[in-house]
Amino acid sequence: MWNFPLFPDQASTIAKHVDALYFFALGIAGFFTAMICVLILAFAARYRRKSTADRLNPPTASRTLEIIWIGGPMLLMLTMFTWAAILFYKMYDPPVDALEVYVVGKQWMWHAQHSEGRAEINELHVPLGRPIRLTMTSQDVIHSFFIPAFRVKQDVLPGRYTTMWFEPAKIGRYHLFCAEYCGTNHSAMGGWVYVMEPVEFQQWLSQAGTGASMAEQGERLFVQYHCAGCHRGSQTVHAPRLEGVYGRPVPVQQGTEVRFTLADYRYIRDSILRPKSEVVAGYEPVMPSFEGQITEPDLLKIIAYIKSIGAKEATQ
Amino acid sequence: MSGHVVSVRTNITIFVALLILLFATVGAAYLPLESLHLPLALTIAAAKAVLIGLFFMHLYYRHHLTWIVSVASLLWLGILLALTLSDYLSRGWLDIPGK
Amino acid sequence: MSAMAVEFKEDYLQAYRLKSWLLTTDHKRIGLLYMATITFFFFVGGAAATIMRLELMTPKGDVLPSPDAYNRLFTMHGVVMIFFFLIPSIPAVLGNFLIPLMIGARDLAFPILNLLSWYVLMIGGSIAIGILIFGGVDTGWTFYTPFSTMFSNTMVVPAATAVFIAGFSSILTGLNFIVTVHTMRAPGMTWFRLPLFVWALYATSLIQVLGTPVLAIAVALVAVERLLHVGIFDPALGGDPILFQHLFWFYSHPAVYIMLLPSMGVVAEIVPCFSRRPIFGYKLIAFSSVAIAVLGFLVWGHHMFVSGQSMYAGMIFSFLSFMVAIPSAIKVFNWTATMYKGSVRLDTPMLYALGFIGLFTMGGLTGLMLASVAIDVHVHDTYFVVAHFHYIMVGGAVMGYLGGIHFWWPKMSGRMYSELLGKLSALTVFIGFNLTFFPQFVLGYLGMPRRYYEYPAEFQVLNVMSTAGASILAVGYVLPLAYLLFSLRRPPDAGPNPWRASGLEWQTDSPPPVHNFEEIPIVTRGPYQYSPEGAEAIDGNGDDASR
Amino acid sequence: METVTTHRASGPPAAPSDEPILEVQFDDLEQQHEASSVGMWVFLATEVMFFGGLIAAYAVYRAISPSEVALASQHLNVGLGCLNTVILLGSSLSMALAVRAAQLQSRRNLLWFLAITAALGACFLGVKAVEYYQEYREHLIPGWNFQIPAQVAAKSSSLPLDPRRFEMFFVLYFFMTGLHAFHLIVGIALVSVMALLTWRRWFSGSGETQIEVTGLYWHFVDVVWVFLYPLLYLIDVQS
Incomplete structure (x- = not known):
């Protein structure tokens, strides 16, 4: 019962970069929260009502302190913004030679179709090490194609095409969720993404009964x-x-x-x-x-x- | 008891100015200046709005607070328009569908 | 003149006639009417939350009969908690009660309009309760189209009407506060002698006045589209669902600051009083309140990073979202610096205020993660976001609200409450809150989407921890209701200034007479006249504090 | 000028003195007048944002499908729109003169100008009703029996046309002008009530604050139409 995961797999090439940014942000959060809590507890203890600590001419404003705690957060935020923006652009721009997969979201199921013809429901088989580009649309409401292990998500809109790309980096079976609320069985509208060896993937793709591309x-x-x-x-x-x-x-x-x-x-x-x-x-x-x-x-x-x-x- | 009494003559002249601006904007619509239509129409409408605001609504004689309130509301409308259109106008720049 | 004097002394707690309460134009009574209303709605929303947490203890849905029931439950939890508890809570309860007292006025600028805004909230609230009884809504509190317009067959139009009407209560309250603060300050009360609570309420009113109408038009467009089948937001008829999200979030993100800014004002009043020190960096905190209100209107796109919004707009909104975090950081640092070289007393209001500072810091810093686009792609619409906004709204706004209630309860009711129970409730709320929502951060990064009736089995242990925390939190919230109401049974024992606080509201007796002050006080000095050295020297009624 | 101001204790207004009654929460008449006027201006700010949501929707649809919007807007009657603007500007003039009359405490003029303002407002609604009827006959009301007009379908051989965006313009047109008409109806009711109260001498003093606040609201409704007219009618009138 106690072997539940505390951190998702890093199953795509982008996952490591997103996690690095996440740990940086987590570090900042931890540091500032700890600093504020320690300061508050220290002041509360040292300057409690009965203590005889010296309380002469307490400062009520200090320009240098203000500049420090405006400038400091500003710099940290600019670094986080630029780092995130660069990573975001990388996540956006699919490489040219990506494998094409077409996804149609329908109320409460995903219909995926490889350009070679094989179609599947609520499942997606992808080869290891090759960028995959999904061109997606929805037949009814807004859904969202979300694979936590790959750190990618993209809303799927009716009446429009949206694109997402990732490159699997680890063999295995990973969750596929719908992340945008879409009605009754929103929670059932998910499935699995199978990352397979390229050779295995080709066999799977050309298996009998796949029909025309x-x-x-x-x-x-x-x-x-x-x-x-x-x-x-x-x-x-x-x-x-x-x-x-x-x-x-x-x-x-x-x-x-x-x-x-x-x-x-x-x-x-x-x-x-x-x-x-x-x-x-x-x-x-x-x-x-x-x-x-x-x-x-x-x-x-x-x-x-x-x-x-x-x-x-x-x-x- | 308070506030400045606007003379009849000022009111009439403002009304005439508004009519002139109205016929100007209608006339300008019939001129063949494709891309300039919208900015021109908006500036004339803004001019009429300023005239009405200053003289009919006594902004000209009123406490500066009412100036701030009227300008702030237009500024917020501008924020809504600018940032919403920033999404729509920058949609096609990357040739990736849906980005 | 004598008739006026006698009527002057009588305060609202002696008058028990129902008519005197339902037709009152006294801002103090209207504040208490609001308090009763939102306490009711808080426990309605809380009940919905309890059932949701029970449901989520097990991966398979077995507490509720169907996914639909769960969808309606979380929608009502969202709608009731946001539109009928959080948005009216502090601005209407503490704002109505305290602003005229704090700026030395006899009442708000438009007392009848004030009563009208309470009735408007009651009308919207009763429609919402009617919806709750007759089947509920299953669109989520965000009413995203085209689901809400084309595919949901629940009571979306009544819900849109309820939100539309309740919005006007918020607009009228904001209007009342802005006019009152601008035109009715006591002689000598310049802008920089205003207490920071009034600055925070003024900034909140700016958001209420400038943001709520856009929500009204967005919700009205959804109702029109459902009734007349015209396609403003429906892609099949040429509309664009993203346009609804723009109009909706243009209001709904600043709405988060409507809920948060008043609590920041409350903390800015409590921390100096219980550290016996003037606030550190008064002007900076005042300006950062207004800066939050203004910048809050520029950042709504961070709710739509993956929604099909163009990448460049995403970049703009991400940058602006980082900028809006700066004023909040300034406030937290200044509050902490106020305690330096003070003489700190950890009474109940101070415990709630310090709890606010801790939890709000965590909420704000996780907000930075959501503002950085690359992380948001992964954590958008997961429990990470749920944990973030609960840290800000429950850890921040509700803690601040409870702190404010405990700080001004002696002024409102003339009675003190039991200090031991107060400290106990503050601690319980703090512990229960952290146990409930910290596991959700971990769940969120693991990728558990929000609004899920059933979830994969590996998320169960963290969800059970969260449900355990929720039960402690529920106890923590019921406790104050009990001992505060219980304190009403004893005769008034709190003098005009039990905390020896400095501020005009502490100059008149508690509960304050009908028109607040026998004669309007002349203000000569700034709001926070505390001195740690002479902490003991100030005698009981602290009246020399404001001269 | 420290005039004797009687606080309104409670109950019906006292006999109409020349001096307006001071509400209990204000210190002097100037503050009371200032509060009412700033209060109305803040309310007008909320109205700007209320119409702002619709203007944002209009701006988005005009940005993403300009040709359909231009084509559709040619079906509006520019002449009637211009007439309506003249009527509304006239009503603004009479409202301004009414406020002036109230300031000078000349009751008869005030009554006349308020009546003229309400009449011109009703006249505007009449012209608007004619326009709506014309559009109804041309089957241009979306959601009802909306049809793409024959000559547009034929002419569109040279012009590409997305029929749903053509209809979308009329959705926005009817919603914006309908909301404006609703605000105008509220304005006419307000002006009529003010005229009635002045006629019945209900106001303590000349009721100057109430008239000026009504005037602010009326001028705002006029300013909204000043923007709506070019945005909806004059997009592309030549072809």
Whole structure:
């Protein structure tokens, strides 16, 4: 009963840095709390009413003391702020070669899907030593993808994509929680993150029954929802080809002038759900809206497909 | 018994000034100056608000405390707007979705 | 004139007619009405907390029938404790009772408005109790959208109305205090001769007046969105849930300082009195109260570091959050320096004040960890945050409030309470509090999220320790209720100045007559006229202290 | 000028002397007047923050989807809005003259100007009702039978349009002008009550403080409209 943990595992590369900052802050807290308590107890004891300690001309203000206890905390706080800000930026900026995983939060379960196609509920298998980048969205309310052992957390918002990245550094099984209150089974909406050897991970990934990769499933949906009818070149409808579009700026007609928007997840998702909001210059806004017809996981698959053909040149 | 009595002539002139500013702001809206519309409209509206405040609301003759209260409330509105917009306007700078 | 004189002597404790209490415009009675109201709400919120702690003793949820019941329970604990106990507590109880006395006025500037704000709080409170009876709300006290607008089928609109109405009580009280402090100080009472309690209440009123309306509009927008299905905060209809969080936290972070600043004022009165020494660095403490009120409005983004707010805004808010910690640090250092070369008496109010300083220091320094963005990413929405704000609100605001009640109880009721029981309650509250909330820091860094009905088994031992602490804390809170009410049975035995404190409220007799002072005192010197050497020399009534 | 000030003991006001009664908690009339005026100014500060929450929501939606907001605001009737502003500025003038009349203790003028102010306020509400009816006929009321107007849908071939943000503008428009209209109704009621009390000689003295405080509130409601009009109506009127 008594072998309960007092400190979480350090299972990601960033964990050590966050803990170092935490211990620094803990040190400051401990030092100042102890100092104040010792001072108070000392003064209370030494200058108690009956004691005969000397109480001549007690100071009621001293500029030097004030400067010390304004300047001191100010310096400590500036160091903590800059240290935390640098670390925060590092936690924000995902490396380019990260493994893509798509997460959809739904009321009271996590649906994770690897770009190679394997999907899982309330579980996430990740290889050791490779940065993983999660692109996440929610189908209903705000959730929050929280892995304490990796010291990472990111709210998952409906109607928007949010990103988080980490690099596992220790094999094992770690808790996955939902940290933003989301309704009845908020406490049941969690699971496990398995960090596996890279070789083991590849086997797990290509296990039988995993089916097509996300891009292939996306292509199937691309045909199924008749996107291919227009976007793969047709005589009747004049629609932009989607090869070589992902990740590059596209010219968008904004009233009279034209501005360039990056064709990223947000832009493609908005163009599928609300096609008339950012129409590519030189094209008519005739595309129907797919709002409410395509579910979030399918959207992610279609976008993964468009991303996969992003590298190829448009072939007529 | 207290407070300065504002003469009718001052009141009328302030009213006329306000009308002029109103027609100025409506006129300015029809001029083709795209990006300047909002700042211009806000400065004219601020000018009208100052006129009303100073003369109709007797700020000009009143104790300095009421000045501080009126300016403080606008300052707090500014804090709310500035820091909220700082979030929205700085959203797209990193090309990471959702950051 | 004689009729006036007789009516002058009669004080409120002799008049028992209900009508005289319910229609009073005397700021002292309204203060006591507030005290009765918030004591009731404190024990309603406390009951909810007790059940929650019982539930959390076991990993699996077995005390409450369903997760929904738990969700409604912690929501009501939050709403009742914050909007109906903490925000009205010290500003309305001690503020109403003491500000006119401390600045030498006969009453507040708008007495009828003062009674109206009590009734407004009662209306909001009765709606909240109605919600509690008819099913409760399950959105959390933060009402985050789109859950509160689109997905919760509980009484969100009545809860929004209750908070909207109760907000006006806070606005009107703040307005009353600002006007009173500005226009009705006694002759000779310049700004730098004001007691620090009045400075703290003035800063609190600034926050109440400038912050509460934004909460009112945010809560009104949630109610409108639920009723008319327009999408201000609902992403499906083009709205942005982060906008609600901005509007909500714009008020709710300064609200934390509404709860805290008055307690700082109380401590700034108690420590000099029981160390028999003028406060150290008077001007700096006064200005840091106002600085906390102003800077408190710039930092709300640290509640939203991981909520999808842009990284740059996160950096700005993190920096400003560090700056707001500086005035608090100044205050703590100055209070401690006040005790140097004093003659310290550890009576009950002093024990509560020292408990406040210790616990508030721990709360404030853990706040620094939450302000540093990298740590907050890990500990946001975990029990680390729960422990932090309980250290500030329960360790700080409630300890300060109890200290204030014990310090001014002789003035309010004319009776002393048993010193032994007082010390016992202070100690019990201190020990119970630490045993309850310190394990939650460890739980928080371990990663236990807040608002969890069921949690993994490895967190159980720390939760059991926390529940054990909560039971001691509950005893610690019931104790003062008992002996303070018991002290009312004896005839008034506390003279006008039992603690030999210096301040205008101690010049008139206790309980003070209807219009406080026979004739308004002329103030010639600063507020803290204490001298440790002559600690014994000042005779009983201490009236020469203020000349 | 140490005038004999009678403290209000209790019960109904004494016969109307030329000198206002002094409340018990004040020392002199000047302090009482000062307290009322500062109290109203602090209340106006809370009103600024109350409207401030809505202005923040407006600013955010105008920042993140400027074209939809501009497009939607063209459906407001700029002419009626301008007329309304003139009416409200006129009512501010008559209110200022009413305060002046109260200061000079000329009861008849005070009654006239208060009546004019209330009438102009009611006139503003009338014009606003006409505007709302026009918008109702164009199906522009969100949550009700809101439709994107035909010519906008057609014209949007050249202009991209997010229909939800188009509707969002009208949510904010109706909420802001509705809240302003509510404050105006409270203002009209306040002015009418003041006129009634002056007519019934209820005030001890000329009631100058009460009239001035009412004037402060009225001018504040006018200043709010001075900002609302350009922000809502004049975003982009040319095209």
